[in-house]
Structures are given as structure tokens and as C-alpha cells.
Amino acid sequence: MARAQWFETVAIAQQRAKKRLPKSAYSSLISASEKGITVSDNVESFSELGFAPHVVGASAKRDLATTVMGQDISFPVVISPTGVQAVDPEGEVAVARAAAARGTAMGLSSFASKPMEDVIAVNPQVFFQVYWLGGRDAIAERVERARAAGAVGLIATTDWSFSHGRDWGSPTIPEKMDLPTMLRMMPEALARPGWLWRFGKTLHPPNLRVPNQGKSGEPGPPFFSAYGEWMGTPPPTWDDIAWLRELWGGPFMLKGVMRVDDAKRAVDAGVSAISVSNHGGNNLDGTPAAIRALPAIADAVGDQVEVLLDGGIRRGSDVVKSLALGARAVMIGRAYLWGLAAAGQAGVENVLDILRGGIDSALMGLGCSSVHDLTPEHIVIPEGFTRLLGVPASERPGP
Ligand SMILES: Cc1cc2nc3c(=O)[nH]c(=O)nc-3n(C[C@H](O)[C@H](O)[C@H](O)COP(=O)(O)O)c2cc1C
Numbered sequence: 001m002a003r004a005q006w007f008e009t010v011a012i013a014q015q016r017a018k019k020r021l022p023k024s025a026y027s028s029l030i031s032a033s034e035k036g037i038t039v040s041d042n043v044e045s046f047s048e049l050g051f052a053p054h055v056v057g058a059s060a061k062r063d064l065a066t067t068v069m070g071q072d073i074s075f076p077v078v079i080s081p082t083g084v085q086a087v088d089p090e091g092e093v094a095v096a097r098a099a100a101a102r103g104t105a106m107g108l109s110s111f112a113s114k115p116m117e118d119v120i121a122v123n124p125q126v127f128f129q130v131y132w133l134g135g136r137d138a139i140a141e142r143v144e145r146a147r148a149a150g151a152v153g154l155i156a157t158t159d160w161s162f163s164h165g166r167d168w169g170s171p172t173i174p175e176k177m178d179l180p181t182m183l184r185m186m187p188e189a190l191a192r193p194g195w196l197w198r199f200g201k202t203l204h205p206p207n208l209r210v211p212n213q214g215k216s217g218e219p220g221p222p223f224f225s226a227y228g229e230w231m232g233t234p235p236p237t238w239d240d241i242a243w244l245r246e247l248w249g250g251p252f253m254l255k256g257v258m259r260v261d262d263a264k265r266a267v268d269a270g271v272s273a274i275s276v277s278n279h280g281g282n283n284l285d286g287t288p289a290a291i292r293a294l295p296a297i298a299d300a301v302g303d304q305v306e307v308l309l310d311g312g313i314r315r316g317s318d319v320v321k322s323l324a325l326g327a328r329a330v331m332i333g334r335a336y337l338w339g340l341a342a343a344g345q346a347g348v349e350n351v352l353d354i355l356r357g358g359i360d361s362a363l364m365g366l367g368c369s370s371v372h373d374l375t376p377e378h379i380v381i382p383e384g385f386t387r388l389l390g391v392p393a394s395e396r397p398g399p
Contacts (some may be wrong), residue, residue: 001018001343001346001347001349001350005343006350007305007342007345007347007354009110009314009354009355010314010315010335010339010354011314012357013335013338013339013342013350014334014338014353016338016341016342016343017029017299017337017338017341017342019086019196020192020341020342021192021341022185022189022191022192023188024171024172024173024185024188025087025167025171025195025206025263026341027170027171028084028087028158028171028173029084029086029087029334029337029338030168030334031166031280031281031282031340032166032281032285033163033165033166033278033282033283033284034163034165034166034167034285034286035167036166036167036168036268036281036285037281037285037286037290038278038281038283038284038286038287038288039281039282039283041114041281041288041289041292041312042278042281042289042290042299042311042312043290043312043314044289044312044384045289045291045292045312046291046312046313046314046315046317046318046321047387047395048263048382049291049321049379049380049381049382049385050377050379050380051365051368051378051379051380052368052377052379052380053279053366053367053370054324054366054367055274057367058248058364058365058367059363059364059367059368059369061369062360062363062364062368062369062370062371063115063370063371063372064076064356064359064360064363064370064371065197065367065371066328066329066371066372068105068273068306068308068328068329069105069127069152069153069251069252069253069272069273069306070152070153070250070251071105071125071152071153071204072364073103073104073105073125073329073358074102075102075103075104075355075356075359075371076319076323076327076329076330076359076371077104077275077313077319077329077330077331077332077352077355077356077359078104078105078106078127078308078329078330078331078332079095079096079099079104079105079106079107079109079256079332079336080107080110080275080280080310080331080332080333081106081107081109081110081112081127081129081155081255082109082333082337083109083110083111083112083113083188083210084111084206085112085113085337085340085364086113086206086208086340087113087206087337087340088198088340088344089198089199089201089202090344090345091112091113091114091206091207091340092108092109092112092113092119092325093107093114093117093118093122093162094232094340094344094345094348094349095336095340095345096108096119096120096122096123096126096197097122097123097248097334097345098339098345098346098348098349098352099122099123099125099348099352100104100123100125100346101349102349102353102356103155104219105121105123105125105126105127105152105335106125106126106127106351107121107126107127107128107129107131107155107255107331108120108126108128108129108151108212109212110128110130110133110142110210110212110213110306111131111206111210111212111213111223111226112132112207112210112211112212113207113209113211114207114211115208115211115212115216115217115220115367116128116145116146116149116151116211116212116373117149117216119150120126120149120150120151120178124150124152125152126150126151126152127145127152127153127154127155127251127253128143128149128150128151128153128154128155128212129154129155129156129159129162129255130142130143130154130155130156130244131157131158131159131230132156132158132230132233132235132236132240133213133226133229133230134230134233135232135233135234136240136243139244140247141213141215142213143244143247143248145212145215145216145304145386147248147286148216152250152251153250153251153252153253154244154248154250154251154252154253155252155253155255155275156241156244156252156253156254156255157255157256157279158235158236158241158254158256159255159256159258159277159278159279160256160279161283161284163285163288164178164229164277166194168326170199171361173208173223173224174208175208175222175224176208176222177205177207177208177254182205183318191220195242197223198344201383203246208219208222208223209222209223210222210223210226211220213226213373218311237272238265238268238269239271240269241254241266241271242269242270245269245270245271245362246270249382251272251273252270252271252272252273253271253272253273253275253306253308254266254271254273254274254275255274255275255277255310256275256277256278256279256388257274257275257277257297258275258277258288258293258297259287259293259297259389259390260292260300260301260388260389260390260391261390261391262296262303262390263276263297263300263305263307263390264300264301266301266305267301267304267305268367271279271305272304272306273306273307273308274297274301274304274308275307275308275310275331276290276293276294276297276298276306276307276308276309276310276311276327277290277309277310277311277331279292279311280311280312280333280334282311283290288387288389289311290309290310290311290312290350291309291311291321291325292311292385292386292387293386293387293389294307294322294325294326294327295326295376295386296327296387296388296389296391297324297326298325298327298388302326302350302386305361306328307326307327307328308327308328308329308330308331309322309327309330309331310330310331310332310333311333313330313331313332313335313355313358314335315355315358316354316355316356316357316358316359316360316361316362317358317359317362318330318375319355319358319359320358320359320362320363320366320371320378321379323371323374323382324374324375324378324379325376325379326378330340332337332351335351336348336351336352338351339343339351339352359371366378
């Protein structure tokens with residue numbers, strides 16, 4: 001990327017995204033729900049954690065590599081699945097290329113704008129993400145398509161409660177990109193000529209269909225028809241999760257775990273990984289930050305399954321804090337979406353480089369030679385920071 005376009009923090013990527021995208025497209029990336037209590041806590045809680053650095057004794061070389069769900073990754077940051085990448089003409093393909101260029105894996109959303117086959121073609125380290133949409137037969141068909149396409153893992157996301165409304169307003173997402181819609185949206189798009197030109201060059205408007213909800217080679221249903229079907233599908237039981245894990249047979253993550261009792265049930269259902277997550281504050285507002293729930297969950301099941309965290313990661317130091325509190329790796333959402341919106345593939349690479357650099361710098365300051373050496377002793381945890389969700393009162397430490 002040209003030096004002038006390079007950005008030095010994720011906050012600057014967000015500012016660029018805001019400047020570059022039409023208002024409704026930017027708003028769809030901000031997302032979150034209700035009053036935004038959870039999304040704020042996800043980000044702000046990291047500022048409550050401090051570091052205990054050494055003055056002498058830093059290691060000359062730091063090892064950032066690890067594995068997640070059987071995949072070697074060059075640093076402990078994975079792309080979390082998100083469904084709004086149609087803000088960029090190359091969308092998920094650009095993100096997958098960036099992840100491959102930086103040596104990491106990617107979760108690909110069921111609501112992605114690009115077919116899984118095209119995404120896996122540019123990055124073989126793809127975990128396909130499913131929602132509980134359409135019942136067992138329909139889900140089995142989707143999972144078999146992912147297997148045939150070469151997905152190396154499955155992510156089941158079940159933390160969704162169809163909350164309505166945000167105090168700052170929701171974007172109007174059109175049903176389809178026909179001529180009347182394009183004319184209606186034109187004033188917004190004309191205010192962002194750079195973005196309009198990027199799409200104009202491709203001669204295709206943003207894709208509002210979800211190709212991975214249909215059959216391979218077909219365009220897939222429109223976003224809202226898939227969303228409606230999802231709302232109408234009875235939510236899954238733990239037996240359904242065990243069934244899906246068994247059907248897939250390979251590396252399997254349950255994403256959205258916030259309680260210790262749920263983490264234990266996920267282990268019983270046979271998952272190989274969980275992500276401690278509240279869907280980036282897009283689900284039940286008032287849920288505490290994922291990082292607050294992490295230590296108790298990692299303590300309870302960290303020796304049986306891989307424990308990841310997602311929610312609020314904006315800096316390499318946030319990654320290091322998460323690892324110190326028990327995560328094996330983290331997943332990121334908005335950070336790379338802002339990079340994508342700011343500068344396409346190069347913007348996502350830029351965000352990944354910021355995180356890698358921040359992890360390396362924090363390790364150096366802490367005198368650690370490897371991400372595997374991080375422990376709670378490296379950070380300052382204020383009293384009352386953590387939350388014990390799903391732990392009976394009788395098993396909690398005294399007051
Ligand atoms: C715009 C947007 C769309 C998302 N779409 C999905 C999705 O399709 N599937 C999914 O499992 N999670 C989805 N997520 C949640 C992310 O995978 C992740 O849990 C969250 O973004 C992490 O928080 P962060 O954005 O603060 O990094 C979405 C998040 C955002 C912001």
C-alpha cells in the first residue's frame with residue numbers, strides 16, 4: 001500500500017472507513033444492539049487491564065506462532081466471520097487473501113457475499129460458519145457443501161436473539177439492488193465518489209444475496225429472505241449441537257459462549273473449540289464484555305478444548321491481555337472490516353500488521369519470548385473486573 005494510505009492504528013482505519021463509505025454502509029459495520037452497553041464494554045474493558053513490564057531482560061526474538069483448530073497460524077489472531085463484506089467489491093475474497101498473506105485463518109460467514117468456493121480458493125485455512133437456519137436437513141446440505149469446497153473447520157454461531165433497534169438508528173438495507181433502489185441510494189453514493197468508482201469499475205452493484213445459503217454455483221437467496229427463514233427456524237438444542245459436531249467430524253467451534261455452565265456443556269457435546277464472545281455486542285445488550293467472562297471459562301475448560309475470545313480487540317496489546325487471561329488466540333470483527341472498507345485487501349493486511357506489531361511490542365515490554373509464556377502475572381487486573389456467569393453461588397469464592 002502507498003505510504004500515504006497506510007494507517008497506524010485501527011482507530012484511524014475506522015475514521016477512513018467512515019469517510020470512504022456511504023452512510024448506511026458504514027452504519028452496517030458499526031452494528032451493535034439497543035443502547036450499545038455491550039459493544040462499549042467489549043472495547044472499554046481492555047483499558048481497565050494494565051501491564052507489569054520489565055526494565056531489562058527483553059528477549060531479542062519473540063515467537064508469535066500458534067495453532068487453532070489444527071491450523072498453523074503465524075500469530076494468534078484469526079478473522080471472525082462477518083456478514084457485511086459486500087461494502088467492498090472483492091469482499092470476503094479480499095479478506096481471505098489478506099489473511100493468507102499474513103499467515104492466518106479465516107471464519108467465513110453463512111451470510112457472506114462471496115461463494116465459499118471462491119474464498120477457499122485463495123485461502124485454504126477457512127472455517128465455515130453456520131447459523132441454525134432451516135433445520136437439520138438444510139444445515140447438513142450446507143455443511144456438505146463446505147466439506148466439498150475444502151473448509152478445514154466449522155464454526156457454529158448460536159448466540160442470536162433477533163434484537164430490534166439501536167438508539168443511533170439502523171441502516172436501511174434494500175431487498176435487492178434494482179434500478180429504483182440504485183436511484184434512491186444515488187445521493188448517498190455520490191457523496192462518496194471513491195467508493196462509487198470502486199464498484200463502478202466492476203459494473204456490478206453490491207451483492208445483497210447470500211450465495212452460501214443456496215447450492216454451489218447458484219446466486220443464493222436475497223439476504224432478507226434468508227434472515228426471515230432463520231427467524232422462523234426453531235432454535236437449536238444441545239442435542240442439535242452434538243449432532244452437528246458429529247456430522248462434521250472435524251475441528252468444530254461453538255462461538256458465543258459466555259457462561260461456565262455452557263462451556264462445560266459444549267465440552268460434553270464434543271466441540272474442539274469455543275469462542276468466548278457476545279457477538280461483538282450485536283446480540284443481547286447488557287451482556288458483559290467477553291474479556292470479563294474469559295478467565296472463569298478458561299479455568300473451567302481450557303485444558304479440554306481450545307478457548308478463543310472475540311469482542312473489542314482493537315490493538316495488539318488487547319490480544320496479549322486476552323492470552324494472559326487464558327485465550328489461545330483471538331478473533332477480530334470490526335477491526336478488519338474497517339481495514340477492508342478503508343483500503344480493500346491492503347487495508348486488511350494493514351490491520352493485521354498493526355495487531356502483529358502490537359503483540360510483538362507488548363511481549364518485548366513484558367520480557368516474554370513467546371505468546372505461550374503469557375500468564376495473569378503479566379497484567380494488572382483490578383478487583384471486580386471478572387464476571388462469573390453460569391457458576392452456582394455455592395461454587396463461587398467468598399465475598
Ligand atoms: C457487521 C458485523 C457482522 C457480523 N456478522 C457475523 C456473522 O455473520 N456470523 C458470526 O458468527 N458473527 C458475526 N459477527 C460477529 C463477529 O464474528 C465477532 O463475534 C465480533 O465482530 C467481534 O467483535 P469486534 O467486532 O469488536 O471484534 C458480526 C459482527 C459484525 C460487527
